Structure formats: C-alpha cells, structure tokens
Amino acid sequence: MSLRVKWILLMVGVVVMLVGMQVYYSTVASGGGNAPPETTFEWWIYSGTSSEYYGGDYSKNPAIRYTLSRTWGPENKSVALNFLQPPAGTESDNYTRMIASGDLPDIIDAVICDPPRVMVEQGYAIELTDYVNQYMPNYWALVHSNPEIYNNAVSVDEDGNEHYYSIATVRDAYDTVFQGFMYRRDWIVKYGKNASTGAAFTGGYTDPENVDSWQDDVIFPSWYDEEKKAYALSVYPEWDGTDPFFVSDWEWMFGIFTAAQADLGITDKYSISMYYPGFTWSGGLLSCFGGGVNVWYQDPEGKVHFGGNEEPFKTYLECLHHWYEMGWLDQAFNQRTSDAFYSIDNTSVRQGQIGMWCGVQSELGGRLDMHDGGLTEGIFAAGAAYPINDIYGPESCQYVVPDCVMGSGLTSGGILITPTAKDKDLATLCSYLDFFYTDEGAMIKTLGLNNSQVAEFTENTFYAEHGLVEGAYTLGTDGLYHKSQVLVNDGGQLATAVGFNKAPGLQIIARLDLGYDPTYQASLDRWSRYPNTGFFQGSRTTDAMSQEDNNTKDPIFSKALEYMTKNAADFITGKKNFGKDWDTWCKALSKFRLDTVTNILQYYVDNYPFR
Amino acid sequence: MAKKNPSDLAGSARRSWKTEFRRDWVVYLLFVPIIVYEVVLHYLPMFGIVMAFEDYNVIDGYFRSPWVGFKHFIDLFSGEDFPIAIRNTVAIGLIRCTFGFVAPILFALMLSLINSKKFKRVAQTMSYMPNFVAAVIVCSLFTQFLSKDGPLTMLLTKVFGAENQNWFANDQIPVFWIIYTLMGIWQSIGWGSIMYVAAISQVSGDLHEAAALDGASRLQRMWKITIPSILPMVLMMFVINVGTALAAGYDNILLLYMPSTYNVSDTVYTYTYRQAFGGGTTNYSLSAASGLFQSVVSTILLVGSNALSRKAAGSSLF
Numbered sequence: 001m002s003l004r005v006k007w008i009l010l011m012v013g014v015v016v017m018l019v020g021m022q023v024y025y026s027t028v029a030s031g032g033g034n035a036p037p038e039t040t041f042e043w044w045i046y047s048g049t050s051s052e053y054y055g056g057d058y059s060k061n062p063a064i065r066y067t068l069s070r071t072w073g074p075e076n077k078s079v080a081l082n083f084l085q086p087p088a089g090t091e092s093d094n095y096t097r098m099i100a101s102g103d104l105p106d107i108i109d110a111v112i113c114d115p116p117r118v119m120v121e122q123g124y125a126i127e128l129t130d131y132v133n134q135y136m137p138n139y140w141a142l143v144h145s146n147p148e149i150y151n152n153a154v155s156v157d158e159d160g161n162e163h164y165y166s167i168a169t170v171r172d173a174y175d176t177v178f179q180g181f182m183y184r185r186d187w188i189v190k191y192g193k194n195a196s197t198g199a200a201f202t203g204g205y206t207d208p209e210n211v212d213s214w215q216d217d218v219i220f221p222s223w224y225d226e227e228k229k230a231y232a233l234s235v236y237p238e239w240d241g242t243d244p245f246f247v248s249d250w251e252w253m254f255g256i257f258t259a260a261q262a263d264l265g266i267t268d269k270y271s272i273s274m275y276y277p278g279f280t281w282s283g284g285l286l287s288c289f290g291g292g293v294n295v296w297y298q299d300p301e302g303k304v305h306f307g308g309n310e311e312p313f314k315t316y317l318e319c320l321h322h323w324y325e326m327g328w329l330d331q332a333f334n335q336r337t338s339d340a341f342y343s344i345d346n347t348s349v350r351q352g353q354i355g356m357w358c359g360v361q362s363e364l365g366g367r368l369d370m371h372d373g374g375l376t377e378g379i380f381a382a383g384a385a386y387p388i389n390d391i392y393g394p395e396s397c398q399y400v401v402p403d404c405v406m407g408s409g410l411t412s413g414g415i416l417i418t419p420t421a422k423d424k425d426l427a428t429l430c431s432y433l434d435f436f437y438t439d440e441g442a443m444i445k446t447l448g449l450n451n452s453q454v455a456e457f458t459e460n461t462f463y464a465e466h467g468l469v470e471g472a473y474t475l476g477t478d479g480l481y482h483k484s485q486v487l488v489n490d491g492g493q494l495a496t497a498v499g500f501n502k503a504p505g506l507q508i509i510a511r512l513d514l515g516y517d518p519t520y521q522a523s524l525d526r527w528s529r530y531p532n533t534g535f536f537q538g539s540r541t542t543d544a545m546s547q548e549d550n551n552t553k554d555p556i557f558s559k560a561l562e563y564m565t566k567n568a569a570d571f572i573t574g575k576k577n578f579g580k581d582w583d584t585w586c587k588a589l590s591k592f593r594l595d596t597v598t599n600i601l602q603y604y605v606d607n608y609p610f611r
Numbered sequence: 612m613a614k615k616n617p618s619d620l621a622g623s624a625r626r627s628w629k630t631e632f633r634r635d636w637v638v639y640l641l642f643v644p645i646i647v648y649e650v651v652l653h654y655l656p657m658f659g660i661v662m663a664f665e666d667y668n669v670i671d672g673y674f675r676s677p678w679v680g681f682k683h684f685i686d687l688f689s690g691e692d693f694p695i696a697i698r699n700t701v702a703i704g705l706i707r708c709t710f711g712f713v714a715p716i717l718f719a720l721m722l723s724l725i726n727s728k729k730f731k732r733v734a735q736t737m738s739y740m741p742n743f744v745a746a747v748i749v750c751s752l753f754t755q756f757l758s759k760d761g762p763l764t765m766l767l768t769k770v771f772g773a774e775n776q777n778w779f780a781n782d783q784i785p786v787f788w789i790i791y792t793l794m795g796i797w798q799s800i801g802w803g804s805i806m807y808v809a810a811i812s813q814v815s816g817d818l819h820e821a822a823a824l825d826g827a828s829r830l831q832r833m834w835k836i837t838i839p840s841i842l843p844m845v846l847m848m849f850v851i852n853v854g855t856a857l858a859a860g861y862d863n864i865l866l867l868y869m870p871s872t873y874n875v876s877d878t879v880y881t882y883t884y885r886q887a888f889g890g891g892t893t894n895y896s897l898s899a900a901s902g903l904f905q906s907v908v909s910t911i912l913l914v915g916s917n918a919l920s921r922k923a924a925g926s927s928l929f
Binding site for chain 1: 668690759869870873886
C-alpha cells in the first residue's frame with residue numbers, strides 16, 4: 001500500500017470518527033422553528049422518547065408538533081423547543097456533566113436531579129411561584145384540588161407562603177406498577193387439587209391466539225377457612241378466593257411447584273426467587289410481616305421507626321429461613337448480585353423452570369410461551385398481591401396489611417426551569433405548559449391526538465403511516481377514553497411515540513380504558529392492592545430535608561444498610577441463629593446513632609407529610 | 612574523525628543551560644507540550660487534595676466548602692470493616708506482586724525459547740488479546756465460567772473432585788484472592804510480557820553462540836545469560852509494580868464481589884466506593900481522603916522498593 005493511499009485512508013478514518021462524534025454528542029432536535037428567540041427553549045430530556053420511531057429526534061413527535069403549531073400566552077406567540085437527549089446509557093453522566101459545567105439548558109427533565117427546592121437553593125433552577133399563579137390556572141387548580149398533590153407540588157414556608165419550585169406531572173388516580181410477583185398458574189391447575197374437595201383443578205386458554213384468555217376454577221385454601229376468609233374480606237371485599245391472599249396460600253403453591261418441577265424433571269431449581277441481600281429496603285414482601293421496612297418508615301400514627309431491629313423484620317427473616325430450609329427459596333439468592341429485583345435469574349424464569357418470581361408486565365399471561373414444546377409450553381403467569389402473614393412471628397406481626405410498598409403517587413417528575421431561561425418569555429412558556437393540565441392537553445400528553453386533531457393537523461403523516469388515521473384514542477359512550485386498538489396490539493413503543501409523555505401535565509389514569517384483557521388487568525390491580533402509606537424515602541418528606549440534615553442522615557443510613565446487606569442473608573441461610581445472633585445484630589445496629597436519624601426524620605414527617 | 616580534546620569536554624560540561632538552550636531551543640520547544648500536559652493534568656489537579664480536609668460540595672467549591680480537618684480520615688479509619696479491607700488489599704497486592712509479576716517474565720522467557728517464528732508470533736498475538744477485552748466482559752466471563760454450573764467449575768469438580776459451588780461466592784481465604792490473581796494474569800500476561808520480550812531480543816546473540824559452543828544447554832543459557840541481561844528491566848518493573856500494587860486494578864472487584872464475600876474481597880478501593888457513593892450518597896471528601904491515603908502509601912512503597920532494589924542489585928528506577 002502506497003504512502004498516499006495510507007494517508008487517504010487515515011484522513012477518511014479521521015473524518016468518519018469526527019462525524020461519529022458529532023452524531024453521538026449532538027442530539028439537539030428542534031420543533032417549532034418559526035418562534036422568536038425569547039420563546040425558543042432548550043429542553044433536556046432524560047429518556048423514554050421512543051427513538052426507534054424518530055431516531056432520537058424528539059421534535060418529530062407528532063403530538064409535540066401539533067401543540068407547537070398553535071400560538072400561546074398573553075401575546076399569542078409561537079413556541080419552539082430544542083430537545084437535548086443524551087444517548088441511551090449515558091443519561092446520568094450527561095446530566096452530571098451538564099450540572100458540573102454550569103452550561104444549563106432552559107428546561108430540565110426532573111428525573112434524576114436533587115429535590116426541586118434544593119435545586120433552586122443551589123442556583124440550578126428558578127422559583128416559579130409568580131408564573132404559576134399568573135399563567136398556569138389549570139395547574140394551580142389541579143394542585144389545590146387534592147391534598148396529596150398539594151403536599152408534593154407546593155412548598156409552604158413557615159409564614160404560610162406557597163412556593164412552586166418545579167412544575168410537576170399530576171395524575172388523576174394511582175397508576176399501576178410495572179412489576180410485581182407472579183406465578184405459574186398453569187402449574188397450579190395441572191398439579192394442584194382443591195383444598196376442600198380434593199378434586200383436580202381444570203382450566204386453560206379459551207382462545208389459543210390470545211395470551212390473556214385464561215380461565216380456570218382454582219380456589220386457594222384460605223377461602224375455605226372461615227376466619228381467614230372473614231379477615232380477607234374485611235381488608236379487600238372483592239376477594240373471591242381465586243388468587244393467593246395469605247402467606248399460607250403462597251406456601252401451598254410452593255408445594256405444588258415442587259411437585260411440578262419433580263414431574264417435569266427440573267432439578268436444582270426452586271419455587272421463588274428473592275432479591276440478593278434477602279430484602280428490598282424500599283418495602284414489598286418484607287412489609288407483609290407486621291408492616292414497615294428495615295430502614296426508616298412511619299407507622300399509621302405517623303411515628304417514625306427504624307425497622308431493621310424490630311420484630312416484623314425478624315419475622316420476615318424467619319419466614320425466609322423456613323422457605324430456604326424447605327428448598328422453596330432460591331439457594332443462590334445472595335449470589336445473584338447483578339440481577340435487578342424484577343429480573344432475578346431471568347434465564348431460569350424464561351426457560352419456564354421457576355414457579356414464582358418478581359417480574360414485569362411483559363411476562364404476564366402467556367407472553368413467555370416459546371411454543372417450542374419446552375417448559376414454557378402452555379405457561380400462564382398470573383400476578384399476585386403481596387401476601388398477608390398468617391403463620392410466622394408473634395401476633396403483632398400477623399394479619400397486618402403491608403404499608404411500605406412500591407407504588408405510584410399522584411405526582412411525579414415534571415420539569416425545572418433554569419436561570420438560563422430567566423430573561424426569556426416565561427409567561428408564554430408557562431401558558432404553553434399549562435395547556436397540558438387541561439383535558440385536551442392531558443390527552444395529548446397521555447395518549448396523543450384524537451381523530452379531529454389528526455384531520456386538522458395535515459402536516460402529520462406519522463399517524464397515517466402507523467395506522468392511526470382515527471387517532472390514538474376515542475371517547476366512548478361510557479365516558480372513558482379508549483386507547484386505539486392499534487396501540488393496544490402494538491408490542492413496541494408506539495404508544496409512547498404518539499403522545500407527548502415528556503411534557504409535565506395531567507396524566508389521565510382513571511378515565512382511561514387501556515383495552516387490557518380482564519386477566520391482565522386483574523394482575524396489574526393485584527400488584528397495586530395495598531397503598532404505600534409508610535415508606536417516605538424519596539418523597540416530598542425527604543425532599544424537604546435541609547443539606548445539613550441530609551449530611552447527618554446519609555452516612556448513618558449507608559452504614560446501617562451496609563451492615564444489614566452483609567449480614568441479613570446469614571439469618572436466611574442459617575449461618576446465623578435467631579436465638580443467639582439476633583441480639584448481636586441489634587447491638588451492632590444500635591452503634592450507628594439510629595435515634596439521631598429517627599428524630600430528624602420525625603420532624604420532616606410531621607411537617608412535610610407525603611400523603 | 613578528529614578526537615575531541617578532554618579540555619573541550621570539560622568546557623562543554625561547564626556551559627550554562629542558557630547556552631545550551633540557545634543552541635538546542637528546538638528540542639526544548641518540543642518538550643513544552645509535555646511540560647504543559649504534566650502541569651495541567653497532573654500537578655494542578657493535586658490541589659484537589661484539599662477536598663479531603665473539607666466537607667466538599669460542588670456549589671461552594673474548593674474555597675467555600677467548610678474545613679473539617681481530618682474528619683474524613685477518622686471516618687475512614689474508624690470504619691468497622693476498614694481493617695478487613697486493608698488486609699485484603701495487602702494480601703491481593705502481595706499475591707499480584709509475586710505470582711502476577713513473575714508470570715509475564717516466565718512467559719517472555721518461554722517465548723524466547725521458541726524456534727518457530729510463526730508459532731511465536733501467533734502465541735504472542737493471542738496472549739495480547741485478553742488485554743483488549745473490556746473489564747466488564749472479562750468479569751462476566753469468569754463469573755459464568757466459575758458459577759455453579761460453569762465449565763471451569765465442572766472441570767474442577769469432575770477432574771479434581773472439588774466441591775461443586777459458585778467459586779466467586781466462596782468466602783474462604785484465599786479462594787477469591789487466587790481467582791482474582793489468576794484472572795489478572797490471564798488478562799495481562801501477554802501485554803505485560805512485551806517489555807521483557809523486547810529486552811530479551813536485545814541480548815547479544817554472540818553471547819548465546821559462544822555459550823552454546825562451550826556446551827551450555829538452552830536452560831543454562833537462559834539462566835546465565837538471558838536473565839542477568841534483563842535483570843535491570845525486571846527490577847525497574849518490580850519497583851513500578853510495588854508502587855501501584857495498592858491502587859491499580861481493584862475496580863474489577865466491584866464487578867465480582869458480593870455482600871456475602873466482603874470479608875475476603877473488600878479492598879480499600881471498594882470499601883471507599885461504597886462509603887462515598889453507596890446508599891444514594893455522594894461523599895467526594897471521603898473519596899478524596901481515601902485516595903490521598905492510598906497515594907501516600909503507594910509513594911512510600913515505591914520509594915522503599917526502589918531503595919531496596921538499589922541496595923540489593925545496584926539497579927534502581929531513580
């Protein structure tokens with residue numbers, strides 16, 4: 001190869017590299033190009049923009065283009081938005097660089113930032129109280145319509161003055177959660193027997209083409225126990241015995257799973273998986289043994305506790321120890337450190353070898369069926385609500401509804417406006433954003449455009465290209481918004497690609513029919529059966545903490561959590577003995593000045609309730 | 612060529628640096644970027660050490676963050692698990708400085724004994740490859756291979772009768788230390804041998820020829836000629852290795868360890884990482900204090916090993 005050719009190749013390589021860097025680092029996309037500079041805003045968005053449809057150019061989102069085709073504010077101005085979207089996987093780094101450099105866009109997606117008040121105090125965002133009061137009547141009205149929304153969206157100072165530090169997204173009802181425990185109901189049908197009659201269960205798919213069309217006659221044992229049934233109905237009147245309600249129901253299932261695995265030749269597996277330290281400190285299953293969590297939480301009276309050395313957590317560990325001893329619990333649970341809590345030992349789950357696991361919506365029903373004659377053949381995964389403890393520990397830990405669970409709130413994220421935008425026309429921007437708190441704007445945010453908007457917005461070809469000429473939803477005679485069947489059937493991200501879901505606004509939940517099959521919807525409902533009333537980390541309560549209190553709390557929190565993470569699994573596996581070692585555990589935890597944090601948090605729970 | 616007068620040489624030695632600069636200014640000019648690089652990227656950032664003595668926060672910066680003296684050092688050293696982290700760091704460092712250090716030398720010596728140039732080139736190239744595999748992938752591969760049903764575990768169980776287990780979950784001393792060292796050797800043996808291969812190639816062929824004529828075997832020639840010839844290089848690399856033993860390469864442990872094996876796998880690096888950035892907290896000052904501590908210890912080790920090398924073998928890095 002001649003020197004000249006080498007030089008040419010080198011130059012080509014350099015050019016390709018530079019172009020690649022340009023593509024990688026500059027993902028600025030703009031929409032609404034006719035707007036004047038004072039109403040042109042840069043907006044940093046975290047992720048979730050369905051780039052498979054418009055390649056990272058979020059401004060091509062038809063719902064955004066539709067809203068930007070109108071004029072806004074007291075002076076009827078056009079608005080333009082330039083979206084800054086970091087490449088997938090670099091969001092956090094990108095955010096850190098942006099904050100550290102001080103080179104801020106006008107608007108920041110408030111997903112991974114510090115609490116809004118802290119961001120304003122630190123100078124990364126500006127207070128929006130005057131703008132909200134003047135130019136956002138719909139947002140103001142929504143915020144004042146519900147105490148929970150008000151508590152989380154408004155900061156009230158000691159003189160009773162309201163402060164708005166961000167513009168939050170608001171929901172009209174609690175949303176479903178994306179994950180939860182699920183179990184192989186097809187195994188219950190095939191290998192289980194009715195606890196009362198001893199008869200084999202029957203059931204199966206009614207429509208082989210529909211992964212949710214499952215019907216069976218399974219009734220769980222506690223339905224036949226009058227005391228348990230009475231308790232269950234007092235807690236959840238809709239319960240009909242067809243889904244597991246108590247820990248004893250879960251253990252009944254574990255026995256069936258063990259039999260199923262033996263019959264199918266599945267060796268060296270287990271009935272239920274567990275997150276690797278043996279607990280998830282944000283709540284969930286461990287809250288089912290008397291309530292609370294093993295870090296700080298508030299009881300029903302609003303008193304703050306540290307739960308790591310309390311009886312409910314000990315009871316939880318005793319239960320898991322029993323499951324471990326019985327072979328029901330994954331024997332390698334504390335070794336799966338790199339697995340997400342909703343995707344533990346995913347290979348075994350997807351191979352159809354596990355009876356119960358914590359999974360995500362896309363694993364429900366028959367969606368894991370590989371149709372290859374293997375262990376997933378005929379699978380039906382049903383969602384299970386957290387169980388009520390009816391077996392383990394003292395009476396105080398039994399028949400108590402879990403109060404610390406992962407669930408949706410009525411507010412979330414939203415946006416912050418930075419000092420970069422302080423000389424721009426924020427009145428127009430706020431008027432534009434307020435639109436998304438009206439019914440029309442809320443639907444554009446939640447689902448997208450309806451048929452009349454699609455017809456009106458002739459520049460939009462996206463909807464027609466994806467079979468949505470009738471719009472993303474219709475309003476039914478039942479008063480509910482019905483999602484287009486095209487979106488219901490779509491297995492990808494089309495639903496998020498047609499709406500402006502990154503906008504702050506009102507997210508419609510209650511008035512929306514997503515078109516799910518009853519079995520699928522029932523699973524989602526079970527995951528959200530018990531509301532979170534006790535776990536306040538990451539809520540408005542801790543968001544309100546001063547820097548000084550955070551500096552006191554965080555190291556103690558870290559050390560206590562580290563101690564528990566290292567040692568809790570030993571109680572489950574039996575390396576540590578509850579009679580002998582529990583006192584040592586409690587003494588070790590007491591060294592971490594837990595009361596100091598409890599007192600600090602009590603102040604914030606009293607003054608900044610999240611519910 | 613005319614011989615230089617010794618008095619001229621003495622005169623040139625006495626010439627001032629100004630004269631030399633005037634004469635060789637182009638050479639000095641070429642050195643400017645290196646000086647700028649060193650000053651800007653290595654010396655100016657040293658000012659960041661001040662973070663270790665402050666409750667540093669990004670907004671207040673170096674100059675307005677509150678001064679707390681040795682608070683973060685006390686926090687670091689008084690941690691219950693810190694002694695265990697120190698023990699593990701020293702143990703892993705020692706194993707790496709012995710087995711991990713010797714392996715590339717032995718590999719280079721073995722390569723030097725290969726006659727087939729083609730085979731030698733292939734072997735060298737293959738040995739370099741693991742060095743270019745990302746740490747995440749290497750750790751993931753080893754995790755899979757040494758899991759309960761991994762191929763290496765199967766081999767150990769079926770051939771050597773070892774217990775069937777996830778080897779990375781074994782908290783017995785020194786299982787993790789050995790696995791970690793072997794993993795490091797596999798990844799770096801080829802790349803680490805480059806310097807030695809280059810040094811061996813510089814050894815005069817005449818010496819080997821003469822020794823061979825005198826009846827020396829290949830092993831004897833290696834022992835009597837090759838090793839003494841590369842000894843200064845070996846000592847230099849040893850000094851560097853000792854200096855970095857406390858700090859280098861421990862990020863892989865973050866990908867391999869788990870709470871149940873902290874007692875054997877936790878090092879100063881990983882311990883600091885958890886204390887400074889775990890549990891949702893970000894404590895830059897504690898991290899800086901730990902970094903400063905490790906740098907001071909590494910400097911002492913570097914100077915010590917250099918002095919030892921000078922005293923024992925008459926050869927040193929500086």
